[in-house]
Amino acid sequence: MGLPRFKRPTGECSESSSNLYVANCGPAVGLSFDTIAFVFGTYGEVRGVYPADESGTRVIVSYHEESAAQSALKALDGHPCPELGGRSLHIRYSVQSIAKVQVNDSSVVSLEASELKIPGLYLIHDFITAKEEEELLVAVDSKPWQNLAKRRVQHYGFEFQYDIRNVNTSQFLGELPQFVSPILERLSSFQNLGYTGSVVLDQLTVNEYPPGVGLSPHIDTHSAFEEPIFSLSLAGPCVMEFRKYSTGVWPTNSESICDGEIQNSDKTSNFLRRAIYLPPRSMLLLSGEARYAWHHYIPHHKVDIVKDNIIRRASRRVSFTLRKVREGPCQCEFAAYCDSQK
Incomplete structure (x- = not known):
């Protein structure tokens, strides 16, 4: 079983996509993936929340619809979010690469x-x-x-x-x-x-x-x-x-x-x-x-x-x-x- 891997944004502006790269957000700062998915779910159906790297402070929020990602970026980028501990999020668009992160198999x-x-x-x-x-x-x-x-x-x-x-x-x-x-x-x-x-x-x-x-x-x-x-x-x-x-x-x-x-x-x-x-x-x-x-x-x-x-x-x-x-x-x-x- 594999998890999708995403490319890190390289500039201030990235091509619009249904995936968001979110910094200052993740398990290392006390925010679970479930909590992040709940908050971002306000703007559309979230397909998944994934670790962006090994730091635990950056995640990828993946939506089913690109319009939902656009709404979330506009509402949350650079603004304190009370539902996420008042943290100011730094958000950019991200795109999925072909590779996948390998994880444990389907065993419960x-x-x-x-x-x-x-x-x-x-x-x-x-x-x-x-x-x-x-x-x-x-x-x-x-x-x-x-x-x-x-x-x-x-x-x-x-x-x-x-x-x-x-x-x-x-x-x-x-x-x-x-x-x-x-x-x-x-x-x-x-x-x-x-x-x-x-x-x-x-x-x-x-x-x-x-x-x-x-x-x-x-x-x-x-x-x-x-x-x-x-x-x-x-x-x-x-x-x-x-x-x-x-x-x-x-x-x-x-x-x-x-x-x-x-x-x-x-x-x-x-x-x-x-x-x-x-x-x-x-x-x-x-x-x-x-x-x-x-x-x-x-x-x-x-x-x-x-x-x-x-x-x-x-x-x-x-x-x-x-x-x-x-x-x-x-x-x-x-x-x-x-x-x-x-």
Whole structure:
């Protein structure tokens, strides 16, 4: 599925069209696409509101009729708009280019883990505050990063070795850093959602994703980590997709390894698919079937569609993945997906 892409106006006067380039307007200044569409809908039927660029402060308002765009430009350009927070908008005509922005496919994206009906999957929104988020980002940015092919990582407790997709339990890096202590103390809040397992964690991987960079479909190696697995999202949002294949997916001739994760061609396997929106400061928990039998995946997109809203990825997304290193082989009930039992 693709979104239309528009050309930015290059002069004070552009050729009249049914599309308007609107500056000082967008999510970054507190204006949702729905609100913008409602206000501009006063002048005619709006076909859609789209991000004009990655700034979040400029949008394209596309009308069905050119006359509606003319009326809106005349009424709103350069004038404070009370319905849009009193902001003065700067508007020019824009034209659609041939290219399209690629976004997630037609899969329905849920906002709550319960909607996915995946046993063992939980999500808490606003698990930390905005101030705590800022403090965590400052803390990790003061530490050295390790560069992978498309993203940067940090490891604490034990290093995840991407070449073997496992950890060396004899190489202990030390206790988890002090800056994650408030997070660990708060994990018991998942019991309010029905999770009853114990929480003892000794490994942390911090990932930094630039715009457009995601994560290939994979299950965290069974023999490397126990359950549960926690993932805290910071700085930017993303859509995470879950896939349950008809058989366990382990490296074969139809698969490749990318940054130590299994990347399936999807040409030979049938799978169930679910997707969920992970906003900044949310904490995801994978346990039971969700941890052992479902691949998780972040599409390599710069733009996602969530409940008919267009959400552009931020300049960075940072995730904290907290796990417990396993000692000995895995004895889980999901043998088809388990490297210890294959």
